[in-house]
Amino acid sequence: MNKITKRLSPIALFLTCAFSQSALADVKVNIDLSKAEHHYAKVKMALPASTQASIDLKLPTWRTGRYEILNLANGIREFNVKDSNLIWQKIDKDTWRITGDLSDGVDVSYQVYANQLGYRTRHVDDSHAFLDASGVVMYTDESRDDKHVIQLKVPKKWRSVSGLKKGRNKHQFIAADYDLLIDSPIETGINDFYKFDVDGRDYELVIWGKGNYDADQMVEDLEKIVSQGDTIWSDFPFERYVFMVHATSGARGATEHINSTIIQRDRYTFAERKDYLSFLGTAAHEFVHTWNVKQYRPEGLVPYDYQGENYSNLLWLSEGSTSYLQNQLLMRGDIMTSKEWLDHLARRINSYLRKPGRDSQSVAEASFDKWISEGGDYHKNHSVNIYSEGFLVSWMLDVDILEKTGLAQSYRNVHDILYKEFSIPKTFNDQDVRNILKRVTGEDYQAWWAENIDGHAKPSFDKLLAKAGLEISYGKTDKTKAWSGIATKADTNGLKLTSVEKGSPAWRAGLTTDDIIVAVDGLRMKDKDLTKRLSNFKPKQKVTFTFFRRDQLVTKTVKLGELPAGKLKVQPMADASEAQKAFYQAWTGLAFPEK
Template sequence: MAAPAIHYRVECADRKAHLFAVTLTIDQPAALQRVTLPVWIPGSYLVREFSKNLQNLRAVQGRRKLEAAQLDKCSWQIECTPGKPLVLRYEVCAYDNSVRTAWLNADRGFFNGTSLCLQVEGQLDGPHAIEVLAPPTSADGARWSCATALKPTKVDRHGFGSYIADSYDELADSPVEMGAFWSAEFEACGVPHRFVIAGATASFDGERLIADTRAICEEQMRFWHGDKVGKRNGPKPPHDRYVFMLNAVDDGYGGLEHRHSTVLICTRRDLPQIGARKQTDGYVTLLGLISHEYFHTWNVKRLRPAEFARYDYARENYTQLLWLFEGFTSYYDDLLLRRAGRIDDATYLKLVNKTINQVQQTPGRLVQSVAEASFDAWIKYYRQDEQTPNTTVSYYTKGALVAMCFDLTLRAEGKGSLDDVMRLLWKTSEGGPIDEADFAAALEAIAGRSFAREIAAWVHSTDELPLSDLLRVHGVAALDDPAQRAQELGLRVAETGGSVQVKVVLRGGAAEQAGFSANDEWIGIELPAAKGRPAQGWRLARLDDLALYLGPLKKATALVARDRRLLRLALTLPSGVTTWRLFAQDPAKLAKWLSRP
């Protein structure tokens, strides 16, 4: 690798003010050197305008101060002497405690390159060096460490120092975690892995988390490369190192994938606890998140939409294939938990059941196809409002069900499985960009027939998926259970402090027919006088109280507050609203689906 001509120096300038200081040195600038800051980060499809956090940009060559003329919202141009190092200094306010941007306070530092590192136009493909400086020791005496998947060139025992990236793309794809975090290292199929956690409590069971994570990683490497992966003369995975970075907070959930690492966020209660005998639902959710982001190491970071062959960081990058890359990953995350022995059949069916009911309770599935939802991620999925469930469908959840339909259809026809299709795509694309035609060709190669009809119906239309029939063939039956009250009424609500706040009114439901609106406060119900009973009014603290007050009655007047006005809405409770409950009808058939081939 050539010597880097681009150098970044990152300092924790003021932890109380949440300010990083960055010094960018360009050894060989152009006469009119342009620099830009990305407006989005790959994997999170929303223009986030990271430049809003950049301030005090200054430029010098030697002792000469230069003007950094702003060209647009995220670009600057400096007129300078070519061949003489150009130095830019600026600050970044880091106050987004998520996986997508940057954060700095007295306890923790974190950043993605897309938030801190200006792009140097004309020099994006060459090596980039970055030096991360250790902050002064905190008043409480806690010594910080630094973790990143970047290749170190000269670092101290705490991880602070100099790193190198092959290109700006690699720099942008390599987040950095700093703080007095918990850390552990392990190997999976011969590949070194590290897990760091900020915010872990004293009750946290690190041994269990590492054992479970190792099992997930090894299961996924075997999925893609076979049982001999990592063994002598066996196939090698595409990554030679990997870092999990987890931020444990009071309330939060999410993840963002990278080529050699992932950033996760969960609640502290979701971490495994020392001495706990039972696996909590929260911990299962965390394992599913770990599995999901690790699967992206192959599916989206390497095997990816053709439109993502080269990212354009200055604008939206559109694709109709997020159902395949996010949806299929959402199918395999829990399935591979089952194959790795981290959950049992009942837990897996419970997770599938939840996904099915989520999709069925989204009226937008009848409005927008999953391919259209992928394309509209920039304006719909990542900009959700009160009408989102009525206008779009999640390419995560419906995409997972589409994947399941392809998998179960292939298995039912005795023509392999979706596993074979994914491995064939990896082989034929050499772990690179693909389009929908490539996916269709791989399906046909495995099945021996065209899947054009299924792709048209399941991906490009709003037709219902044949879930019940396919599940029954594989030993799983679905019972119709009475819906919960909010689902029955077509509502999504928040019940806090003895108040029922309407968040979403679902299209076609009883609440919409009555005239409910998002942001209403449902105060109570009124019942007319009847034989042996006077007219009554009841304050409503939670939806489940309706059964207590209404009894067998199906009609009532709902009293709601809207924009400080009191309204009376005629509400008729529907009958026959149900949700699915899956159960294993034929465990032997189910085992053939869920077990590793």
């Protein structure tokens, strides 16, 4: 058995399994999209025979890649069982129990309302359908391991694309089991389609929606990204990979799948360099997930429990390390320049310095609580993020490993070991990761882990950057500017506070979210941004803020603080040593950016 077969037995199974219409264990699913303008899909399922007195047909309550309960069964209507001798009853929000003689199999049908584009679960309209099985196809515990045959009925001229193997016709797909089906979404409709190959592997790009993208350039850069996979991992766990892109309005985000990804962006965010680089960063992020999450996952996430939360204190490694490693692909593929990388680091550092939640929650706690994380003002003041703070501790580990091994090993080697030794169905825990770190460096990471993963990480950015010949700068000036700690947005009555930084001057004065500022120092607020108004004041100056709270007029005095007047930048040291330059190159894959 070859390496790919060992690591991804479901894919190996469906790639080698001949399609048989008469197979007794097949679950047959027909999805009718012929009348899509009202966002409806009609699903018919034929389930295999069962010797049990009853079966429970379930729709997942969340989807992979999004650690949040979504209650997907809210779009199911008109459930029916074909055999009138069988009795069915809905026993909870996403379970239908069918009772009776099941020896001849069970045929069910139901309607799906599919208008959740931004959730990346299901969306059907007159131009396309995006179908993640978690929001469309039900399963039973008994049929979860069975082969699934998906047949679509679609309007003429629609093209259907998926990471799944094609069946007997261009709108039929085959999955070895339900777990593969749920991790292989289908995009069908009017779309643009491109194929390319890199190092003997096949890649596809399908784009739904019009926008200011250059598809040929997109293909060229995706080729560069995928060619860098072996700079981190020892091999590739797929023979074919599909990039799905939605150029649309309103929906934004992306989700990884076993040999495909779905990326959603505003249709006009592809042309500008910073926007396009953001898109490529997302593509690289999801491609990294092909290994990190889809091949190796921490305890608590294998096998997936589709009906409830799947807890882990290592989601920072699953997501934050992916955010960190995506840049390795971009830099080593000559897509992201040193200047862009240093700008990216500067934004990360500045965001962390302006996040009081770093003293309230650890990345391990944030990982466990991801299922109930809501973001917003409270999150910033009392929480950290598995993506952003997971990025930072991954950076800390990378620098530490490079230093301890004389640039011979890096954090990339840690992830390759996880891939080679802990691929699904195996899992890993905190101790396994610490053991790998000790193997790579020869040193124990128990204390480091307690301080930075289970505790509140306090990275020394000056030291981290100095190892690579870099430093933080606020420009040529040493001036400071007045600071209140308030973020606002325009409101019909004034400026509405969207957040107040914990411990800031405004926080200490008693201002809070949703207060509506109407005057500063007795003068009406006409600016749409508080920053411009505060530029008239100096640090440590006392300023009165007049605002509405619960429709009552309130006045508070704020003693302004100070911040550096310049923008935080990461730049090369003028006198960087050859050792520091070598460290930078080993770290990024790029030549040191001479000042």
